[in-house]
Structure formats: C-alpha cells, structure tokens
Amino acid sequence: MADVTDLPEMPEGGEAPDQETSGRRVPKAHVPDPIPTAARGFQGLRAGVVTRTIAGAVDYAVITTVTVGTWVSYVVVLFLIKPIDFTLPTWPLWVFLVLGYSYMTLYLWTGWAWTGRTFGARLMGLRVVDHRGNRLHWTVALLRAAFCALVPLLLWWCAISRENRSIPDVLLRTSVIHDWPVRAAVPAVGEHLDA
Amino acid sequence: MTSTDGTAPQQPAALPVVRRRQPALPAAVEAPLDVALGAAVVVARPVVGAADSVVRSLAPVAQSLWALALRPPLVPEQLTAGHALDRLGERGRAVRTAAGQDVVAISDDTLDLLVPEILVRVLDRIDLTSLVLQRVDLERIASELLDQLDLTTVVLEKVDLHAIVTKAIDELDLTEVVLQNVDLGSVVEAALDSMDLNEVVRTRVDVAGLAEEVIDEVDLPDIIRDSTSGVATVVVDGARISAVSADELVNRWIDRIMLRRKARRTDAPGEPESMLRGGDDG
Structure with a gap:
C-alpha cells in the first residue's frame, strides 16, 4: 500500500481543473470537495485489515441486533397472542445461526449490489467494486455475500495479501477500496435566514 | 466738527465731516473790506473808551435830573411826565404781552417750516456717519443698549x-x-457615558417581541441539527483516518515478518466515486 504522504495532494475547495492528474481524476471546477485533505490521498486504494474489520464488526453488530430483534418480536407477538399461558420461548442456537446467516447474506447482497456499501462500509468510507472498478453484479454480490457470511474470518487474508485482498476478493476479483461518501453541502447559518 | 473757514486742513487726522463750500465774497472785495474794518476798529476803540468814561462820571447827576424832570415838585401827579410815561408803559406792556403770544404761535409755524428745510440743508453738508464714528462712543452705546434690551x-x-x-x-x-x-467620537462617547443603555433598551425596545421575531425567522432546530451533524462528521473522519493509519502499521509489521521488500500494490481499478461526484450517493 502506498504511503498517504507520497500521493499528490489536491487543492482545498475543489477548484482543481477538470483533468487527469497522476491517473486519477480530480473534482471538476466549482464543485465543492468535502473530502478532507488528509484523506484525499488514499481514495481509491484498497483498504487494510483494520478498517475492513471495523466495518465488518459494525455490520455484524447490525445483523446481531436484527436477529435478536427478530426473536424479541417473536416473543412480543407470542405474548400478545397468549398472554395467560405465556412462557418465554427458547430458540436453539442453530436457529439463530441460520437466521443470522440469512440476514447477513441478504444485507450484504443488497448493500453491495445496490450502492457498493453496507452500513459498516459506509461508516468507514469503504466501497466494494469489481475488477473494473464498477459496482458488483447482483450474482457476484450474492456469491460474495454468501461466502463472507459463511466464513467471515477469510476477510483477514487481506492482511497477508500483497494487494490487500481477502479470499473472496481473490476468488471473485473484487476489491474493497477507500471511497468516502460525499455528503451534500451543509448550508451556512445565514442561509436559513435568507430562506 | 470742522468749518468752512479753512481750519480743516490743520486736522489731518480728523474725518471730513463737513463738506467744503466756496467763499461767499470774491477776493477782490474781501481785501478792501478787511482794511476798512481794521481802520474802523482802530478809530472806534478810543472814541468808545472816552464816551464810556463820560457816561460813568455823569450818570448819577443825569439820574437825579431825570427823576426831577419826571416828577417835578408842586406839580399834580396826573400832570407829570412820569405819570404819562407810566401810562404809556402799561399800554405798551399790554401790547407786548398780546404780541408775544402771537409771536409764539407765529414762531411755531415758522419753525415747522424752517427747521426741516434747515435740517435737510445741514445734513446735506455733514457726513453724519463719519461724524458719529468720530464723535460717538458706539461701543458704550451698544453695551448700554444690550444691557437694557432683552x-x-x-x-x-x-x-x-x-x-x-x-x-x-x-x-x-x-x-x-x-x-x-x-468630534463625533467624543459626542457619541459622552452620550453613551451619560446614558444607561440597558435601561433605554428595556424601556424603548420590545425585547420579547424582537426575540420572538428572530426565533421565528431562524430555523433553530435545523441549525442545531447541522451543528450536530458537523461534530459527528469530524468524529467519523477522525476514526476513518485513524483506522487507515492502523492499516499501514499492521501492513508494515506483516511485511517485515514475511521479509517483503517491495511495497504493497493497493491501486484498485476504476475511479472512486468520491472523486468523481460532488454529491452524496444517498
């Protein structure tokens, strides 16, 4: 991975001309560039293991919450149906695992195929792209989601890989790159008065 | 004031108050007239002196003789010259008194006619402004006038x-x-020093109405939302950059353990959307 400080810095404020610079297109003129200066250098590079692990942990937290929430919802519905004879149901572990795996696959699939991001990836400024740099095809996204949900620890292969690729990345020729989501410009305080 | 007899040139500092006029008599007449007057004065002075001495010495005798002639002894009073003179005097006094009243009336009419004409002629011959400037203490008059006037x-x-x-x-x-x-700065400063601005604002400004108007125009919840969003953005950006630094650290250690000498190839195909677009992807 190239050092951040070795990469050319782009001017603040997005006033750079619309041209190719060092193989990377800079923002068009008059377009505000909300990416911090320190982060511009590694946009488009493959992410490392720490960033991806944090993003994955966030995704797992989301899916765990949803899975447990499913069980809680089931308990509430059960209580509403039979409040007198209510007893706290217990699910076997495999039910949680199957449910969690399904949720995770569905979650990763839609996220990668639709925007290239899950919630964790969005939080950490990551995007999953194919070998051309485009968003994943639905089938590729489904395969990758099923694979990653089944063997999540294969993610850590990117720490050993010379190209920061995990096993699913190698098999499906995908990449997880730094691609911070660009937020819409926040209006200044004075614009509230003008409005 | 100067006169027309040629004394004005002897006072060069004086203002030309009176206008000059030509002499009344020609020079050919004035010289003989002056000589005649001088001769008359020389001749008349000893005659007048001698006459005065004679009159002074004979005056008591003349008075006694005149009194005897007016009222001689043994002559009835009504037949004396003194009585006749007294009668004449009384009549004359009565006439004089009556005539005096007429004279006063005539004089008033005459003065009414003469004074304006004379005054005009006098004023025509006098530079009254210069005369006042030269002779009148204007400063004192003005001072007295101002003292008496409101x-x-x-x-x-x-x-x-x-x-x-x-x-x-x-x-x-x-x-x-x-x-x-x-000095507007001093004026404003003095005004502010002499004023209790807080009291002025309290009494003259509808503070509650003003605050309500400002709050109505400012979308306060939106501002708070934006501020909160800004803080969250800073925190998230910091976490992302810290994670990237941790990535580099881990990669460096692993590469060192695996005895790698070349840097990792992390360039991915394509271009990140964050560098292509100015807006969010939703």
Whole structure:
C-alpha cells in the first residue's frame, strides 16, 4: 500500500481543473470537495485489515441486533397472542445461526449490489467494486455475500495479501477500496435566514 | 466738527465731516473790506473808551435830573411826565404781552417750516456717519443698549426664526459641516457615558417581541441539527483516518515478518466515486 504522504495532494475547495492528474481524476471546477485533505490521498486504494474489520464488526453488530430483534418480536407477538399461558420461548442456537446467516447474506447482497456499501462500509468510507472498478453484479454480490457470511474470518487474508485482498476478493476479483461518501453541502447559518 | 473757514486742513487726522463750500465774497472785495474794518476798529476803540468814561462820571447827576424832570415838585401827579410815561408803559406792556403770544404761535409755524428745510440743508453738508464714528462712543452705546434690551424676547417677537432656519438649512450641507467641525467620537462617547443603555433598551425596545421575531425567522432546530451533524462528521473522519493509519502499521509489521521488500500494490481499478461526484450517493 502506498504511503498517504507520497500521493499528490489536491487543492482545498475543489477548484482543481477538470483533468487527469497522476491517473486519477480530480473534482471538476466549482464543485465543492468535502473530502478532507488528509484523506484525499488514499481514495481509491484498497483498504487494510483494520478498517475492513471495523466495518465488518459494525455490520455484524447490525445483523446481531436484527436477529435478536427478530426473536424479541417473536416473543412480543407470542405474548400478545397468549398472554395467560405465556412462557418465554427458547430458540436453539442453530436457529439463530441460520437466521443470522440469512440476514447477513441478504444485507450484504443488497448493500453491495445496490450502492457498493453496507452500513459498516459506509461508516468507514469503504466501497466494494469489481475488477473494473464498477459496482458488483447482483450474482457476484450474492456469491460474495454468501461466502463472507459463511466464513467471515477469510476477510483477514487481506492482511497477508500483497494487494490487500481477502479470499473472496481473490476468488471473485473484487476489491474493497477507500471511497468516502460525499455528503451534500451543509448550508451556512445565514442561509436559513435568507430562506 | 470742522468749518468752512479753512481750519480743516490743520486736522489731518480728523474725518471730513463737513463738506467744503466756496467763499461767499470774491477776493477782490474781501481785501478792501478787511482794511476798512481794521481802520474802523482802530478809530472806534478810543472814541468808545472816552464816551464810556463820560457816561460813568455823569450818570448819577443825569439820574437825579431825570427823576426831577419826571416828577417835578408842586406839580399834580396826573400832570407829570412820569405819570404819562407810566401810562404809556402799561399800554405798551399790554401790547407786548398780546404780541408775544402771537409771536409764539407765529414762531411755531415758522419753525415747522424752517427747521426741516434747515435740517435737510445741514445734513446735506455733514457726513453724519463719519461724524458719529468720530464723535460717538458706539461701543458704550451698544453695551448700554444690550444691557437694557432683552434680546431673546426681541428676537422671538420680531424675527421670523422659522424662515431664517429654513433658509440656512437649505443653503448649508449640514452633514459636511458636522463631519468637519464636530468630534463625533467624543459626542457619541459622552452620550453613551451619560446614558444607561440597558435601561433605554428595556424601556424603548420590545425585547420579547424582537426575540420572538428572530426565533421565528431562524430555523433553530435545523441549525442545531447541522451543528450536530458537523461534530459527528469530524468524529467519523477522525476514526476513518485513524483506522487507515492502523492499516499501514499492521501492513508494515506483516511485511517485515514475511521479509517483503517491495511495497504493497493497493491501486484498485476504476475511479472512486468520491472523486468523481460532488454529491452524496444517498
């Protein structure tokens, strides 16, 4: 991975001309560039293991919450149906695992195929792209989601890989790159008065 | 005041108060006349002196003889010259008294006719302005006048102040006058020192209404939302950059353990959307 400080810095404020610079297109003129200066250098590079692990942990937290929430919802519905004879149901572990795996696959699939991001990836400024740099095809996204949900620890292969690729990345020729989501410009305080 | 007899040139500092006129007699007449007057004075003076001495010495005798002639002894009073003279005197006195009253009346009429004419002629021959300037203590008069007059009342009663002020304001550039002649900083400072601004605002400004108007115009929840969003953005950006630094650290250690000498190839195909677009992807 190239050092951040070795990469050319782009001017603040997005006033750079619309041209190719060092193989990377800079923002068009008059377009505000909300990416911090320190982060511009590694946009488009493959992410490392720490960033991806944090993003994955966030995704797992989301899916765990949803899975447990499913069980809680089931308990509430059960209580509403039979409040007198209510007893706290217990699910076997495999039910949680199957449910969690399904949720995770569905979650990763839609996220990668639709925007290239899950919630964790969005939080950490990551995007999953194919070998051309485009968003994943639905089938590729489904395969990758099923694979990653089944063997999540294969993610850590990117720490050993010379190209920061995990096993699913190698098999499906995908990449997880730094691609911070660009937020819409926040209006200044004075614009509230003008409005 | 000077006269026409040629004394004016002897006072060069004096103002030409009286206008000069030509002499009344020609020079050819004046010289013989002066000689004749001189001769008359020389001749008349000893004669008058001698006559005066004679009169003084004979006066007591003459008075006694005159009294005896007026009232001789043994002559009835009604037949004496003195009595006749007294009668004549009484009649004359009565006539004089009556004539005096007529003279006074005639004199008034005469003066009414003469004085204006004379005054005009006198004033025509006098430079009254110069005369006043030379002879009158104007400063003292003005001072006394001002002491006796209530100028404020006089001005208020006699002067159309509104017209004067309006005319002055029309002709003056008051802004320029104030800017050039007034120390506005000192004025404002003095005004602020003498005022209790808090009290002024409390009594004259509808603070509650103003605050309500400002709050109505400012979308306060939106501002708070934006501020909160800004803080969250800073925190998230910091976490992302810290994670990237941790990535580099881990990669460096692993590469060192695996005895790698070349840097990792992390360039991915394509271009990140964050560098292509200015807006969010939703």
